[in-house]
Amino acid sequence: MEPGSDLLTAALLRSDRFRIEREGDWQRLDAIVTAIEKGRLRRISDADLLALPQLYRTVASSLSIARSISLDTATLGYLETLVQRAWFVVYGPRTSLIGWLRGFLGGGWSRSVRGLGIDLAVAFAVMVAGTIVGWLLVAHDPDWYGAIVPGQFGDGRVPGASAETLRGTLFGNSGQNGLGVFAAYLFSNNAGVSIMAFALGFAFGIPTLLLLVQNTAMLGAMLWLYHGAGLTIDLIGWLSVHGTTELFAILLAGGAGLHIGRSMAFPGNRSVLTAASESGRRAAQVMAGVVLMLIVAAGLEGFARQLVDNTPGRLAIGGFMLAGWCAYFFAFGLRRR
Amino acid sequence: MVRTAALPRRLVRTSQQRTLVTPEGVALPLSVASRGSRAGALMLDFIFIGTAFTLVTIGLVALAGGVASVAGRFGSGSPGAAVFQFLVVAWMIAAFLARHAYFLWFELGARGATPGKRLIGIRIAARDGGRLTAEMVIARNMLRDIELFLPIGFIATAGADSPPAWLTAAAWFALFMLLPCFNRDRLRAGDIVAGTWVVEAPRQKLEAPIATPLPTATEAPRYRFTEAELAIYGEYELQTLERILREDREAALESVRAAIAAKIGREDNNGWEDPRAFLEAYYAQLRSRLETGMRMGQRKADKFAG
Numbered sequence: 077m078e079p080g081s082d083l084l085t086a087a088l089l090r091s092d093r094f095r096i097e098r099e100g101d102w103q104r105l106d107a108i109v110t111a112i113e114k115g116r117l118r119r120i121s122d123a124d125l126l127a128l129p130q131l132y133r134t135v136a137s138s139l140s141i142a143r144s145i146s147l148d149t150a151t152l153g154y155l156e157t158l159v160q161r162a163w164f165v166v167y168g169p170r171t172s173l174i175g176w177l178r179g180f181l182g183g184g185w186s187r188s189v190r191g192l193g194i195d196l197a198v199a200f201a202v203m204v205a206g207t208i209v210g211w212l213l214v215a216h217d218p219d220w221y222g223a224i225v226p227g228q229f230g231d232g233r234v235p236g237a238s239a240e241t242l243r244g245t246l247f248g249n250s251g252q253n254g255l256g257v258f259a260a261y262l263f264s265n266n267a268g269v270s271i272m273a274f275a276l277g278f279a280f281g282i283p284t285l286l287l288l289v290q291n292t293a294m295l296g297a298m299l300w301l302y303h304g305a306g307l308t309i310d311l312i313g314w315l316s317v318h319g320t321t322e323l324f325a326i327l328l329a330g331g332a333g334l335h336i337g338r339s340m341a342f343p344g345n346r347s348v349l350t351a352a353s354e355s356g357r358r359a360a361q362v363m364a365g366v367v368l369m370l371i372v373a374a375g376l377e378g379f380a381r382q383l384v385d386n387t388p389g390r391l392a393i394g395g396f397m398l399a400g401w402c403a404y405f406f407a408f409g410l411r412r413r
Numbered sequence: 414m415v416r417t418a419a420l421p422r423r424l425v426r427t428s429q430q431r432t433l434v435t436p437e438g439v440a441l442p443l444s445v446a447s448r449g450s451r452a453g454a455l456m457l458d459f460i461f462i463g464t465a466f467t468l469v470t471i472g473l474v475a476l477a478g479g480v481a482s483v484a485g486r487f488g489s490g491s492p493g494a495a496v497f498q499f500l501v502v503a504w505m506i507a508a509f510l511a512r513h514a515y516f517l518w519f520e521l522g523a524r525g526a527t528p529g530k531r532l533i534g535i536r537i538a539a540r541d542g543g544r545l546t547a548e549m550v551i552a553r554n555m556l557r558d559i560e561l562f563l564p565i566g567f568i569a570t571a572g573a574d575s576p577p578a579w580l581t582a583a584a585w586f587a588l589f590m591l592l593p594c595f596n597r598d599r600l601r602a603g604d605i606v607a608g609t610w611v612v613e614a615p616r617q618k619l620e621a622p623i624a625t626p627l628p629t630a631t632e633a634p635r636y637r638f639t640e641a642e643l644a645i646y647g648e649y650e651l652q653t654l655e656r657i658l659r660e661d662r663e664a665a666l667e668s669v670r671a672a673i674a675a676k677i678g679r680e681d682n683n684g685w686e687d688p689r690a691f692l693e694a695y696y697a698q699l700r701s702r703l704e705t706g707m708r709m710g711q712r713k714a715d716k717f718a719g
Contacts, residue, residue: 089701092622102619112523136439145708147700149652150620150659157617160433160441164536164614167436167544168523176521176547267509268558275559336606353540353549353608360552360607 091146098138102158105131109161132162180364188361189405192331195338199288199330203323206289210296224297239305246307246314247385266322266370270329274336274363281337288330295323313387316394318377324401325369332359332366369401431598431612433542446535446611448593457529462511469507473500512562516554521547526614536614540598549607556603560589623658623696636694642677643695643702649715651703654696658689666692 088096108124108131111117139155146152189196213220269291276283295315302311335355343351376393384390433441480496519527525545526536537553539545567582593599598610657665670688673695703713 089697089704091700091704095622099619106619115523133437136435136437140439145704147648147651147703147707148622149655150622154617154619156441157615159435159439160443161614161616163433163435163441164525164538165523168525271555271558272563275556349540349605350608352605356552356606357546357548357608360548360555363555364551 091142091148091151094142094145095148095151098134101131101134102138102155105135105162106158109158109165112165113161128162129166132159132166135159135162180361183408184361185365186405186408188358189328189365191358192328192335192362195334196327196331199284199327199334202285202288202330203292203327206292207296207299209289210293211300212296213293214297214300221297221301224293239307242302242305242307243310246310266325266374267367270326270366270370271363273326273329274333274359274366277333277336277359279337280341281334284330284333284337288326291326309391310387313390313394314381316398317381317384317390318373318394320394320398321369321376321401322373324398325366325373328362328369329366332362335359372397435542443538444613445599446533446613448599450533450535450613451593451599451611454527454529454533454535457532458515458527459529461528462515466507466511470504473504473507476500512558513554516557517550520550520554524614530611534614534616535611537609538612540604540608540610545609549609551607553603553607553609556601556606560602561586564589620659623655623693636691638677638695638698640702642679643699645676645716646699647713647715647718648703651696651699654692654699658692658696661689 104124105128108120108128111120135155136159139152139159142148142152142155210224214224269287273284273287276287299308299311302308336352336359339351339355340348346354376397380393381390384393429445429447431443431445433443435441477497477500480500516527520537524531524536525538530536537545537550539549564582564586568579568586589602593601598604600610604610654669657669666688670691673692706712
């Protein structure tokens with residue numbers, strides 16, 4: 077036998093020799109993973125970054141072998157946590173927020189909107205029905221108006237108000253100050269409503285339906301009120317500036333909520349949890365878009381509606397927005413499926 | 414006495430242990446985070462958000478105060494009002510970001526955890542063992558709205574003067590807070606919808622091996638054990654011995670040495686005054702014997718196994 081280190085190595089346990097031979101790879105992977113976890117991507121050299129997947133597989137196979145030849149808990153425990161941490165890095169979220177946004181706007185969003193399918197149609201039908209119900213209720217008995225339209229709008233827009241008063245609420249606000257604050261307030265308010273419509277889908281979608289009916293009944297009641305004063309078209313113009321975007325967003329939120337609720341109530345061959353998470357992810361993508369739409373809507377409501385003070389101009393903006401959204405959701409990104 | 418334990422204690426599944434199989438076919442043990450640590454992480458996050466939000470608010474108010482004094486000095490109302498408006502908008506955006514963007518931003522990062530979760534040592538992961546996607550993170554954090562912010566807001570606005578509203582809001586809050594107590598994987602509503610779960614993210618350093626060279630033919634071993642003396646113990650006892658050697662406490666070493674010596678019937682104490690050297694030698698030879706058996710497909714889980 078040779079003297080020196082060879083003798084020492086030969087005398088070691090076979091599993092310790094295994095460890096000594098591979099320890100360098102383990103420590104290298106450990107250093108890379110630690111740097112990535114701490115967000116210090118710049119400090120990692122290109123060679124290390126390229127070697128990462130290879131190192132991960134090497135260490136994973138080290139773990140497999142160690143499990144069958146070694147009884148050293150320190151080594152096994154270390155390898156298990158290291159492979160787990162590396163697994164999270166290698167199979168972690170691959171895109172940054174920016175990269176995700178690009179894929180999202182470039183077709184991912186419209187695909188998931190189309191993926192809602194029947195739920196979108198149901199939500200639309202419910203919203204139309206809610207509007208009609210609101211109109212009919214108030215037409216039948218004007219006392220309903222107070223119950224349907226909350227007090228915060230109660231600035232003269234009540235049954236029996238003169239046509240002049242009603243006209244005053246639609247036009248002549250262009251000199252108003254504080255539009256930015258108004259828009260920001262509208263946005264956070266509407267975002268709250270639509271996130272709620274989505275999140276309530278969790279209770280099998282029933283609260284979502286109620287919320288949709290409640291909100292559109294308000295619309296129906298106001299339509300009836302202005303119809304009485306002969307201002308129907310003007311009200312539609314006033315609403316359409318932001319309403320085409322905002323109602324579309326609420327429609328999507330409601331559809332997304334229903335999508336979750338329906339897949340949980342009728343999961344088919346999947347387990348309830350699988351069904352909920354599959355539909356939940358698609359609905360979440362739709363919802364991220366809804367928040368964007370509401371930012372646009374708040375901008376339109378806060379600025380464009382006050383600055384454009386005539387009905388044809390307002391109808392043009394609203395119609396253009398509606399056509400744009402429809403084209404984006406139902407005609408864009410069809411091929412890449 | 415016969416026990417059927419085939420696996421050493423380390424691999425036994427407890428109520429919170431799960432196994433994750435990576436695409437390479439390696440089974441990794443994974444522990445679901447406890448409810449207490451998740452609640453603690455949430456508290457920490459709220460403290461961070463609250464502190465940051467308070468600082469931003471104070472900063473904006475100070476700015477507004479400065480603007481007011483400047484605008485007052487120049488006597489011009491209009492530009493001052495515009496700046497003031499801008500500050501209010503900035504404050505509203507900060508509130509929105511605090512509520513929604515904080516969790517999104519951090520959970521999409523490489524650690525998959527907010528600062529609070531990081532400090533506690535937990536993270537989120539996809540339940541199916543696949544990639545954690547941006548949609549999942551978005552879905553689980555949107556549900557946080559109805560789980561947490563909405564009922565808390567209701568409780569705050571309802572007040573004590575309207576017991577029914579207060580009770581309803583409290584029941585709502587309790588329903589979602591207690592949801593993790595009623596399923597095996599401790600999922601909250603957001604986890605169910607997103608297909609995620611919260612797991613422990615342990616970190617461990619590679620400890621130095623207990624390197625005792627095996628007795629070779631050339632040197633006379635100080636302690637040498639016979640096959641029969643080594644055959645008494647199994648893997649469980651080996652791991653206990655390893656732990657005791659790593660902890661390195663005088664009293665424990667001595668009592669374990671005495672126990673092993675009694676068990677193998679060598680209580681002559683002849684030159685065995687160094688318990689650590691004795692235990693290291695026994696550890697190395699026992700491990701060598703068990704690992705050899707392992708390579709041959711014969712494992713001995715503990716001293717009761719045949």
